[in-house]
Amino acid sequence: MAEAEMCLHCGGYDVEMFVDVPDEDLICSICKGVLRCPVRAACxxxxxxxxxMQWLKRQQTCPCCRKPVSQSxxxxxxxxSxxxxxxxxxxxxxxRGCRTTFALSEQYCHSIVCPFELISCPFQGCRAQLLRRDLExxxxxxxHWRQPCHMGCGTMLSQSTRTQHNCYQDLRRQYEVRQQSHRAIAATLQRKMRKMQNTMAHMKRQISLICESLQVMDDLEEVIEDEEEPVIGPAGSITNSNSSS
Ligand SMILES: [Zn+2]
Ligand SMILES: [Zn+2]
Ligand SMILES: [Zn+2]
Ligand SMILES: [Zn+2]
Ligand SMILES: [Zn+2]
Incomplete structure:
Protein backbone atom coordinates (compact mmCIF):
# COMPACT_ATOMS: atom_id res chain seq x y z
CA MET A 1 0.00 0.00 0.00
CA ALA A 2 1.22 3.54 -0.81
CA GLU A 3 0.54 4.65 2.79
CA ALA A 4 3.43 2.60 4.06
CA GLU A 5 5.82 4.46 1.79
CA MET A 6 4.76 7.84 3.14
CA CYS A 7 7.20 9.62 5.36
CA LEU A 8 5.53 9.64 8.76
CA HIS A 9 7.53 12.66 9.91
CA CYS A 10 6.22 14.91 7.15
CA GLY A 11 2.65 14.37 8.25
CA GLY A 12 0.68 14.92 11.43
CA TYR A 13 1.62 15.11 15.07
CA ASP A 14 2.56 11.92 16.88
CA VAL A 15 -0.49 10.74 18.87
CA GLU A 16 1.84 9.82 21.73
CA MET A 17 2.73 13.45 22.48
CA PHE A 18 -0.83 14.35 23.55
CA VAL A 19 -1.83 14.28 27.21
CA ASP A 20 -5.27 12.80 26.36
CA VAL A 21 -5.86 10.34 23.51
CA PRO A 22 -6.98 12.57 20.58
CA ASP A 23 -10.45 12.19 19.08
CA GLU A 24 -10.64 9.78 16.13
CA ASP A 25 -11.92 12.67 13.93
CA LEU A 26 -8.63 14.50 14.40
CA ILE A 27 -6.55 11.63 12.97
CA CYS A 28 -5.22 11.91 9.40
CA SER A 29 -6.02 8.65 7.54
CA ILE A 30 -2.81 8.94 5.52
CA CYS A 31 -0.20 9.37 8.30
CA LYS A 32 -2.30 8.20 11.29
CA GLY A 33 -1.09 11.22 13.20
CA VAL A 34 -3.11 14.18 14.55
CA LEU A 35 -3.92 16.56 11.68
CA ARG A 36 -1.22 19.15 11.01
CA CYS A 37 -2.56 22.05 8.94
CA PRO A 38 -5.81 20.20 8.13
CA VAL A 39 -7.32 20.53 4.63
CA ARG A 40 -10.64 19.25 3.31
CA ALA A 41 -11.07 17.68 -0.12
CA ALA A 42 -14.27 18.05 -2.20
CA CYS A 43 -15.42 14.65 -0.84
CA MET A 53 -0.26 16.99 -1.46
CA GLN A 54 2.25 14.14 -1.53
CA TRP A 55 -0.54 11.64 -2.13
CA LEU A 56 -1.83 13.63 -5.10
CA LYS A 57 1.60 13.48 -6.74
CA ARG A 58 0.98 9.75 -7.30
CA GLN A 59 -2.79 9.52 -7.77
CA GLN A 60 -5.63 11.98 -8.13
CA THR A 61 -8.18 10.08 -5.98
CA CYS A 62 -9.14 10.33 -2.29
CA PRO A 63 -7.29 7.71 -0.20
CA CYS A 64 -10.49 7.14 1.80
CA CYS A 65 -13.32 7.01 -0.74
CA ARG A 66 -11.44 6.83 -4.09
CA LYS A 67 -13.41 9.77 -5.48
CA PRO A 68 -11.38 12.04 -7.78
CA VAL A 69 -9.57 14.83 -5.91
CA SER A 70 -8.37 18.03 -7.54
CA GLN A 71 -5.57 20.05 -5.97
CA SER A 72 -7.49 23.24 -6.69
CA SER A 81 -6.36 23.90 13.05
CA ARG A 96 14.85 13.53 30.25
CA GLY A 97 12.67 14.63 33.15
CA CYS A 98 10.44 17.49 31.96
CA ARG A 99 6.96 17.06 33.40
CA THR A 100 5.52 20.24 31.84
CA THR A 101 2.36 20.11 29.72
CA PHE A 102 1.11 22.95 27.52
CA ALA A 103 -1.03 23.71 24.47
CA LEU A 104 0.31 22.34 21.17
CA SER A 105 0.57 25.90 19.82
CA GLU A 106 2.97 26.76 22.67
CA GLN A 107 5.40 23.98 21.82
CA TYR A 108 8.03 26.26 20.34
CA CYS A 109 7.80 28.78 23.18
CA HIS A 110 8.42 26.00 25.68
CA SER A 111 11.25 24.38 23.73
CA ILE A 112 13.36 27.55 23.82
CA VAL A 113 13.19 27.67 27.63
CA CYS A 114 12.76 23.99 28.57
CA PRO A 115 15.51 23.20 31.11
CA PHE A 116 15.62 19.60 29.82
CA GLU A 117 16.23 20.56 26.17
CA LEU A 118 19.47 19.11 24.81
CA ILE A 119 21.61 21.99 23.53
CA SER A 120 25.14 22.47 22.22
CA CYS A 121 27.53 24.48 24.35
CA PRO A 122 27.28 28.03 22.91
CA PHE A 123 31.02 28.73 23.15
CA GLN A 124 32.89 28.48 19.88
CA GLY A 125 34.98 25.34 19.57
CA CYS A 126 33.20 23.40 22.33
CA ARG A 127 31.45 20.26 21.15
CA ALA A 128 29.69 19.44 24.41
CA GLN A 129 25.99 18.54 24.26
CA LEU A 130 24.17 19.20 27.47
CA LEU A 131 20.81 19.93 29.05
CA ARG A 132 19.97 23.62 29.17
CA ARG A 133 19.76 23.51 32.98
CA ASP A 134 23.38 22.26 33.15
CA LEU A 135 24.78 25.06 31.00
CA GLU A 136 25.62 27.32 33.91
CA HIS A 144 36.07 27.45 25.36
CA TRP A 145 34.33 29.92 27.60
CA ARG A 146 34.81 33.46 26.26
CA GLN A 147 33.04 36.58 27.39
CA PRO A 148 33.78 40.29 27.20
CA CYS A 149 34.39 41.89 30.60
CA HIS A 150 31.03 42.98 31.99
CA MET A 151 32.57 46.21 33.26
CA GLY A 152 32.95 47.26 29.62
CA CYS A 153 36.75 47.58 29.53
CA GLY A 154 36.83 45.71 26.19
CA THR A 155 38.91 42.74 27.40
CA MET A 156 37.80 39.30 26.11
CA LEU A 157 38.00 37.04 29.12
CA SER A 158 38.85 33.33 28.97
CA GLN A 159 38.67 30.61 31.60
CA SER A 160 42.25 31.34 32.71
CA THR A 161 41.87 35.11 32.98
CA ARG A 162 38.30 35.41 34.26
CA THR A 163 39.23 35.08 37.93
CA GLN A 164 42.31 37.32 37.84
CA HIS A 165 40.82 40.04 35.69
CA ASN A 166 39.63 42.95 37.76
CA CYS A 167 39.85 46.10 35.69
CA TYR A 168 37.90 47.99 38.34
CA GLN A 169 40.52 47.19 40.97
CA ASP A 170 43.31 48.10 38.52
CA LEU A 171 41.61 51.38 37.81
CA ARG A 172 41.21 52.05 41.52
CA ARG A 173 44.85 51.29 42.13
CA GLN A 174 45.89 53.62 39.28
CA TYR A 175 43.60 56.26 40.68
CA GLU A 176 45.06 55.89 44.16
CA VAL A 177 48.63 56.09 42.83
CA ARG A 178 47.71 59.22 40.91
CA GLN A 179 45.96 60.66 43.93
CA GLN A 180 49.04 60.00 46.08
CA SER A 181 51.31 61.73 43.58
CA HIS A 182 48.86 64.63 43.43
CA ARG A 183 48.93 64.84 47.21
CA ALA A 184 52.74 64.81 47.17
CA ILE A 185 52.79 67.59 44.56
CA ALA A 186 50.32 69.61 46.62
CA ALA A 187 52.44 69.14 49.76
CA THR A 188 55.59 70.26 47.91
CA LEU A 189 53.76 73.30 46.56
CA GLN A 190 52.53 74.14 50.04
CA ARG A 191 56.04 73.84 51.43
CA LYS A 192 57.38 76.10 48.67
CA MET A 193 54.62 78.60 49.33
CA ARG A 194 55.36 78.66 53.04
CA LYS A 195 59.05 79.18 52.24
CA MET A 196 58.16 82.05 49.90
CA GLN A 197 55.86 83.55 52.52
CA ASN A 198 58.68 83.32 55.06
CA THR A 199 61.11 84.91 52.62
CA MET A 200 58.60 87.63 51.86
CA ALA A 201 57.99 88.30 55.56
CA HIS A 202 61.74 88.40 56.07
CA MET A 203 62.13 90.76 53.12
CA LYS A 204 59.30 92.92 54.45
CA ARG A 205 61.06 93.13 57.78
CA GLN A 206 64.33 93.97 56.04
CA ILE A 207 62.61 96.60 53.93
CA SER A 208 60.91 98.13 56.92
CA LEU A 209 64.27 98.11 58.72
CA ILE A 210 65.84 99.79 55.70
CA CYS A 211 62.95 102.25 55.61
CA GLU A 212 63.33 102.86 59.29
CA SER A 213 67.04 103.43 58.98
CA LEU A 214 66.45 105.68 55.98
CA GLN A 215 63.92 107.58 58.05
CA VAL A 216 66.45 107.84 60.87
CA MET A 217 69.02 109.07 58.36
CA ASP A 218 66.50 111.54 56.93
CA ASP A 219 65.63 112.71 60.41
CA LEU A 220 69.27 112.90 61.24
CA GLU A 221 69.93 114.91 58.09
CA GLU A 222 67.03 117.13 58.98
CA VAL A 223 68.37 117.49 62.48
CA ILE A 224 71.77 118.21 61.06
CA GLU A 225 70.22 120.61 58.59
CA ASP A 226 68.18 122.11 61.38
CA GLU A 227 71.24 122.36 63.53
CA GLU A 228 73.29 123.75 60.66
CA GLU A 229 70.71 126.23 59.57
CA PRO A 230 70.62 128.19 62.76
CA VAL A 231 74.43 128.32 62.59
CA ILE A 232 74.23 129.65 59.07
CA GLY A 233 70.99 131.44 59.85
CA PRO A 234 72.03 133.50 62.76
CA ALA A 235 75.36 134.05 61.05
CA GLY A 236 73.52 135.15 57.97
CA SER A 237 71.00 136.96 59.98
CA ILE A 238 73.78 138.44 61.87
CA THR A 239 75.42 139.43 58.64
CA ASN A 240 72.01 140.39 57.40
CA SER A 241 71.16 142.22 60.58
CA ASN A 242 74.55 143.67 60.50
CA SER A 243 74.07 144.85 57.01
CA SER A 244 70.53 145.94 57.61
CA SER A 245 71.24 147.70 60.81
ZN1 LIG B 1 -1.28 13.24 7.78
ZN1 LIG C 1 -12.85 11.08 0.21
ZN1 LIG D 1 10.14 20.71 28.69
ZN1 LIG E 1 31.54 24.14 26.52
ZN1 LIG F 1 37.44 44.59 32.46
Missing part, protein backbone atom coordinates in the same frame (compact mmCIF):
# COMPACT_ATOMS: atom_id res chain seq x y z
CA UNK A 44 -15.26 16.14 2.73
CA UNK A 45 -12.43 13.89 3.85
CA UNK A 46 -9.80 15.71 5.91
CA UNK A 47 -6.04 15.22 5.79
CA UNK A 48 -2.83 17.00 6.74
CA UNK A 49 -1.98 19.39 3.95
CA UNK A 50 1.43 17.82 3.35
CA UNK A 51 0.03 14.30 3.38
CA UNK A 52 -2.61 14.90 0.72
CA UNK A 73 -10.51 22.03 -4.68
CA UNK A 74 -8.72 21.63 -1.34
CA UNK A 75 -9.63 23.99 1.53
CA UNK A 76 -7.56 24.80 4.60
CA UNK A 77 -9.58 24.35 7.82
CA UNK A 78 -8.43 27.22 10.02
CA UNK A 79 -10.93 26.69 12.85
CA UNK A 80 -10.05 23.01 13.16
CA UNK A 82 -6.86 26.32 15.96
CA UNK A 83 -8.83 23.75 17.95
CA UNK A 84 -6.01 21.21 17.49
CA UNK A 85 -3.54 23.91 18.58
CA UNK A 86 -5.35 24.13 21.91
CA UNK A 87 -4.90 20.41 22.69
CA UNK A 88 -2.58 19.75 25.64
CA UNK A 89 0.68 18.01 24.88
CA UNK A 90 3.57 16.65 26.92
CA UNK A 91 7.07 18.10 26.56
CA UNK A 92 9.23 16.18 24.09
CA UNK A 93 11.88 16.11 26.83
CA UNK A 94 9.64 14.07 29.11
CA UNK A 95 12.13 11.18 28.98
CA UNK A 137 27.64 24.66 35.70
CA UNK A 138 29.29 23.61 32.42
CA UNK A 139 30.30 27.16 31.47
CA UNK A 140 32.09 27.52 34.80
CA UNK A 141 34.72 25.07 33.62
CA UNK A 142 34.23 24.98 29.81
CA UNK A 143 37.66 25.57 28.23
Missing amino acids: HHIFCKKCI LIYVMFKL KAIGRLKIKCRNEI VHSQHCE
